Amino acid sequence: MPRWKPDARERLVEAALDLFTEQGYDETTVAQIAERAELTRSTFFRHFSDKRELLSAGxxxxxxxxxxxxxxxxxxxxxxxxxxxxxxxxxxxxxxxxxxxxxxxxxxxxxxxxxxxxxxxxxxxxxxxxxxxxxxxxxxxxxxxxxxxxxxxxxxxxxxxxxxxxxxxxxxxxxxxxxxxxxxxxxxxxxxx
Known part of the structure; x- marks a missing residue:
């Protein structure tokens, strides 16, 4: 997965919101968010402790x-x-x-x-x-x-x-x-x- 693209944090937020809209918050996993953002799970966890934190980012x-x-x-x-x-x-x-x-x-x-x-x-x-x-x-x-x-x-x-x-x-x-x-x-x- 390409990790060199800029704005990983924003991409993760966008991917999560897309997935939450498509399938619901509870049904969305961190792995799915990372995959949709074209990042790794470890990159996700460098930016957020869990998927709840995505919604209070900033x-x-x-x-x-x-x-x-x-x-x-x-x-x-x-x-x-x-x-x-x-x-x-x-x-x-x-x-x-x-x-x-x-x-x-x-x-x-x-x-x-x-x-x-x-x-x-x-x-x-x-x-x-x-x-x-x-x-x-x-x-x-x-x-x-x-x-x-x-x-x-x-x-x-x-x-x-x-x-x-x-x-x-x-x-x-x-x-x-x-x-x-x-x-x-x-x-x-x-x-x-």
Missing amino acids: QEMLSALLAEGIAAAPDDATPLEAVAAGLDRAAGAMTEFNRGIGPRMHAAIEANEELRARNAMKSIGLAAAMAEALQRRGAAESVARVAAELGVLAFGIGYRRWSAPARDEAPGELVTYTREAFAELRAAAAELR
């Missing part, structure tokens, strides 16, 4: 990008402004590959209870990274947690809209979608008074 990087954006926000930024900076940083790093796999990844996760639970844990991890970054900036824990949860929700909404735009809508930048979602959530939160 979580650590995303958490780091969100936290970096929050840390880089101006010193006088409010917690919500800092979260917006984190969203901009993370959204700016997403590529066309990320957009292309969104709907298939969402479908694979929704079709499997274990994956839904794992995805919920991913959201908790992203919120924790953002809340910690906000607390390092001096935000109170409760304020940091609420702002972080809004940020995670905005990123999820923005990502879904970006990766599956309406038929008559050309996909713009993810930053635009996350900003719009965050503005909507901030307005909704203001109505909770």
Whole structure:
């Protein structure tokens, strides 16, 4: 099997999503994923510990990008402004590959209870990274947690809209979608008074 082709990690994700769509998550094996990607099983295990990890690939990087954006926000930024900076940083790093796999990844996760639970844990991890970054900036824990949860929700909404735009809508930048979602959530939160 040719191992010299670039982008092994992306090829593995693409192959897995194809197989999950064709035959289901539970019926798909690591060997099948590696074969579809034209890679070896050992190459698969260099990138992922198991097939579940394929669907949360990039979580650590995303958490780091969100936290970096929050840390880089101006010193006088409010917690919500800092979260917006984190969203901009993370959204700016997403590529066309990320957009292309969104709907298939969402479908694979929704079709499997274990994956839904794992995805919920991913959201908790992203919120924790953002809340910690906000607390390092001096935000109170409760304020940091609420702002972080809004940020995670905005990123999820923005990502879904970006990766599956309406038929008559050309996909713009993810930053635009996350900003719009965050503005909507901030307005909704203001109505909770």
